[in-house]
Amino acid sequence: MGDWLVSIAGTPQGAQLATGLALMSALAHAVFGALQKGRHDPWLMRGSIDGWLVVMSAPVAFFLVPWPNAQTFAILGGALFIHFGYKMTVALAYERAAYTVVYPVIRGTGPLVTVLAASILFGEHFTPLQWLGVACLSGGMLLLALRNLGEETLDPRGLRIGLIWAVLGGMLVAFYTVYDAWGIRQSANPFTFLAWFFFITALDFPVIAWVRIRRFGAPGGIGSLIARGAAGAVIAWISFGGVMVATRLDKVGEAAVLRETSTVFAALIGWFILGEKVGPRRLVLMAMIALGAVIVEMGG
Structure with a gap:
């Protein structure tokens, strides 16, 4: 399977699969974010998810795939440091502000930086039409966060702190996306x-x-925390694994942009599952985000 993925990288077949994986990752990541912001403390929820990731990944890592070489281990050490910073900023943002406010900020600040970094590191170049799509998508996400912020009734100081953490989280999204794409390309x-x-x-x-x-x-109950953590670990494999394979198969920038349609799915989850408000203006902004992704995909 691994050899087959490597063989179709950079081909039209690989590009089609990358698009599907990026969109699948977007939906999965929205569910993943909602789990962290739902019933349980975000620190405990993330800890439960990661605990299950260790349990589920260990047999695969130790017995089902070839062992990594020294270079890959070194790259993974860097990934541990970067993702720890990202998870810290997300937990701090979720702790301070509403999910529908911080999630679009976290995801909206990343695509532009990712595309710029990918152009430098991987020699990828977007057409003017694709840049318009990036602006449409990121602008829609940030406007969505601003719209949600206008209806937030929490402490203003807490909101400002939450937004600061969200912006930092968005910068780390760009950083880890490029770093992970580079890392998976170094592995045979x-x-x-x-x-x-x-x-x-x-x-x-x-x-x-x-x-x-x-x-x-453990407010909310240990049983629920463990069950949701197991579900989150499976979703994490789909979300993070899907987008990393997509960046291995095709352009890093395009995969990163398509994945940020997760904001649309997140808004729908916030509306239908978490009981958060969604009105006509939000629907327009969600359509703007989706349109941006379409422009990026079709404008290449």
Whole structure:
């Protein structure tokens, strides 16, 4: 399977598969974000997800894929550091502000930086029409966050702090997207990188969650926390794994932009599942985001 993926990288077949994987990743990531912001404390939820990622990934990493070489282990060490920073900023943002406010900010600040970095590191170049699509998508996401912010009734200071963490999280999204794309391209077998990525980068937050449970308990119940964590781990494999394979098969920038349609799915989840308000203006902005993704995909 790994050899087949490598063989179709850079081909029309690979580009089609990359598009499908990026969109699948977008939907999965919206569900993943909603799990972190739902019933449980975001620190505990992320710890439960990561704990299950370690459990699920270990057998694959140790027994089902070739072992990584020294270079890949070094790259994975860097990924652990970067993703720890990202997870910290997301937890801090979710702790301070509403999901429909911070999620579009986190995802909206990333595509532009990702596309610029990919052009430098991977020699990718967007057409003027594709840049218009990036502006449409990122602008729609940030306007959506601004619209949601206008209806937020929480402490203004807390909101400002949450938004600061969200912007930092968005910058780290761009950083890890480019770094992970580079990392998976250095590995001879993409599934070796993926299995060890999920195992190594998930070792941190279970420790944080355990400390918090000992100090504050587990509001919402341990059983629900464990069950949602297991679901989140499966979704994480689909979301993060899907987009990383997409960046291995085709352009990093296009995969990153398409994945940010997760904001549309997130708004729908916030509306139908979390009970958050969605009106005509939000629907227009969601359409603007989707249109931006279409322009990027069709304008290349």
